[in-house]
Amino acid sequence: MTDHLIFALYSGKTLTESPTGEDNGSYIIVFTWDxxxxxxxxxxxxxxxxxxxxxxxxxxxxxxxxxxxxKRYSMTDLM
Structure with missing residues (x-):
């Protein structure tokens, strides 16, 4: 989290596909505070x-x- 953004690690799977929730994320989704x-x-x-x-x-x-x-990603390069 930053003052402007929220970062979430997301697997892309439903609870049916991963009932234990143990699958690690494959995606990072960045949200505004809204x-x-x-x-x-x-x-x-x-x-x-x-x-x-x-x-x-x-x-x-x-x-x-x-x-x-x-791994390091530059936010400037990503945005």
Whole structure:
């Protein structure tokens, strides 16, 4: 979350497709504080965590499997 945006990790699956809810997200959806989606980023491979830098300029996506990895996305490039 930033002062202007909300970030959500989303699997794209229904509860019927993933009844335990254990599937990790494949998409990051960015919303305004009014609830309007402004960006859908397909990240694939089931990241476990997302974080935004303090200044809101970078988005970090953490994967544990198959090898631990953190990817950085520039919000300027994405928007």
């Amino acid at each position: 609830g309007q989606p402004i960006l859908v980023l397909q990240v694939g491979n089931g990241p476990q965590r997302i974080a935004v830098s303090e200044d809101g300029r970078d988005l970090y996506v953490a994967y544990w499997l198959p090898t631990p990895l953190i």
